[in-house]
Amino acid sequence: MPTTSSAPRTSCLATSTVASRSRCPSSSTARANASTRSSICHWPTTCSPGSSIVRRGERFRRPKASTLKPPCRRARPGAIGAVADRFSGTRIRVPLETSVPRLLIQAGYKVTSSASSRSTRSLFDTGDRRLAAGGGELSLNRRDGWRWRRDTLGHPKLTSREWSAPSNAPQAQLLDWTRAYRRGRPVAERAVVTIHSRRHTVASAHADSVLTLVEERLDEHTQTGATPRLRHVQVVEAGANATSAIAVLAEASVDDAPALALLGRARARAPRLRIPDPSATEARDVFTRSTTLSLIQWLYFDGELPAGSPEALRKLRVALRRLRSDLQTFAPLLDREWADGLRDQLGRQATRLGVVRDLEVLGDRLAALVALLPEAERPAALPLLDTAGTQLAAARVELLDELGRAEYLEVLDRAVDAVTAPRWKDGDGDPRATRLARRPWRRLRSYVEALSDTPDDAELHRVRILAKRARYAADACVPAAGAPAAECAAQLAALQTVLGEHHDGVTTRDWLQREAEAMSGVSFIAGELAALELPNVRRASKVWRDEWAKISPSRNWRWLRS
Template sequence: MTLEEERKYDVSPSFVLPELAVADARPAARAAVTLTATYFDTAGLRLARAGASLRHRVGDALPWTVKLPTAAPGVRQEISLAGADPTQPPEALTWLVAALTRGSPLVPVAVLRTRRQRVDLCDAAGTRLAEVADDTVEVLSGTAVPRTFREIEVERTGGPAELLSAVEERLLAAGARTGGFTPKLVRALGAAAAYPPDLLPPAATLPAGARAADVVLAAVRGAVARIVAHDPLVRLDEPLPDGDTAVHQMRVGVRRLRSDLRTFKPLVDRRWAKPLRRELGWLGDLLGAARDAEVLRDRLRATAAADPAHPTDDRDLAALDTVLAARREQAYADLLAALRTRRYLALIDRLTAATRRIPLTPAAAEPAAQALPGLLARPWRRLVRGAKGVPGAPDLSPTAPDVDWHQVRIHVKRARYAADAAATSGDRPARRLAKALARLQDSLGEHTDAALAARTWLALAESHPALASTLTRLAEHERTLATTTRATYPAHWRKAERKGTFLSLRV
């Protein structure tokens, strides 16, 4: 997978490409080429309307390409594969866009023939920094050409962002027009491809006087967007640019949505929400198994490196990593198998529909400012008082078993998600509480990870006696980390408790 960053410009048929020797970059023209691409989509253009595409382009070394949108305009993820049959997309790419197509058949929807004149912008050493493509595009219908348009694409291939701005200045001075980032396919298909996507994004801000229903919809849209956006990245199994993993982010989306549906229980039709939470739980368990295996591998390396006075034997470390890698591979295989089932596609279909309409109760019509504090008070009350044998956050003892610490963390997370949701309506006390709870959640998360690792190392010591000495030492180190985290807990909790003072009358 690569990131494609480009800018597009509309130009007239008579446009003359200006001199492009800018910002110390040297232009080098390349031979013109003709590219013929067939685009595949659902009958309802689900991919195009979502800003994605799947095409076969004659002449490319890897002729099949999927492009997926990102949050940044003009930046898309690009994945290319080989494929012998130009009429049938490779199965891997079909599944890569399954969260958008939801299993609907892919059919040819457009054929574009592009006459491309390229100019590379290189540094003094000949390294390519950017590519300027002058494209004349013909939309084909059999042998007829009902529509033609011309555009300039400027793609960054390693140079600084300032280079694109310098090129843009030259192009605009020569008569080019910026028109936003509109893919060729969307221009070719016209109005049908410009309809809103099936999966509606959350609003950036809620209006003053928003209803509780608006907050529910915003929360659902945000969580579903996270799940769907990370679906193809989970399938690719590549790390994210910030070092995180797609499995982790998709799991966060699932957990947040389950928690929000729990928080908004009085506002949402139970007959709709209960089975949806059950299916999210199924998916969350699969993601959790893969994520736990990721965390354990990371902690193995980190813990081994954290005690230089007692270095871990490289052979022991390699043997343990092999064991954990196999565990992660099995969990990941189970996850991938689930993502290729009708059950999963049905879940995604329901989530997509939920971004448009949610069955609500009459209470959802209340102003958010009136409804949300009471809803936030419920998870806050569980956190403060405890529930079902779990101690309340103020009563959590340094000697309590790991399970109690983990359960308190779950209550912290639920209260935090509820505060996040309330904050979307402009509730400043809720926003401050959410930030404090996030810090507390991070601290308790470190405890959970350390405790899980310690138990895992001791369990592996029993099944791998040759590695028992190393594993016991690693487990001791993790227990020390867990104890340290427990010691810092009271200070973190007091800060969160102060931020939750505005809820005290409701508790």
């Protein structure tokens, strides 16, 4: 299937990310600027031989302490050192014997091809090919350096991304990139390939430019020489009339995957993550599809956390929440003790992520509130912004340390096992997926109907949690119930957004009250900021009823009886 890449290549990642971190000594005090408050410094350190990246014929050597120089470089929120695919656009794998120019010429296009170029890359992975099984590909070219590519494996909301680093990049940086994929296993060179590339310019019969392609043939080095193994086509530029030409290539495509998932032999192979076909609507298929999507998202965003990306943290936290929700919604299908144990572990990890995420949201809201103050009063709010920034930086350092520990990798390993080999409950026949989604919705409806006309903050927060669970259950059932389930999920998302605004406002006001009591000289400005936040809280506490009125009619939920 075609894989659509993200934005064009922008930059190379040359900073180091580490297993052991401390705050940069030259970091300045956090200010109102949210990007400054959200930043974090990383120091390069060595890594243990057991978790090193080893090339064939080489032994791990610990760098001398004198060679380690702290870069004191701050990472901007979202500046994750990521670059897009090597060529922006769609990547398609076609059969090795396919002649791409001939295929397009037979479809009525004119093709002009360039001369072929050649490069050699070493492919790295764990012994059981865990990186490839999860959609990752780590490779090295002596001249161009390291390349870390993450494939979406068909996830509809992700795009393939590629990071790059010099060939002498610290091993700790590469290990951080691949942490979630390798899960504690050492990475070593597993294959050497030669890539033959050439560019094709495709035009219509009227000589109008349609698209530009790069075709790559991958030859694997063996004891008997280089053997052609794979052929890919990637779109570089696409004109307005490119759809038909791309469809010709897509029709000839075959299932794609990272190269090491398709090359070579391994004594044992980690199970590949595969998203079940949407047409498979049995309850077990629906569970597997939903949990696989969440796990792919978890692996995908884990490597972006060390650079301080708020978006990565939010997406990873959502992935854990969805996994927990699916384990609860589909509990009648699963071994209870096993599922409950995994849910508890996922809950602890989600809580740790939540601490940092809440502080990120707090910092953003404080910055927005300070911007509403008269300019002459804004300096008085700097101590509050400094405190929020310090708390966020400390929480991030603690989180990154926790994510490098064995407990996190153990939970991730268990999640991979849960997705690829769930422990189903013994019994005859399974209920329909839509029947399993009834309970989250009924719990939400019953709770809301029992509320008074003026629910307190804790009750509204509970509504938000129950709405989230019902939304995830509806989302999971879209393959089985179609558009009605998707519409309900969208309406619940709108309700969740309003209640989230209420919760964030309440949390901000509570934090301001605590800091006003703990710090001297900020009581007045903290009171001003809390007063500015109050209308947001009151507005959300009223508007949520309007959103609920759109969701609650029973006709919206008839699909639960299908």
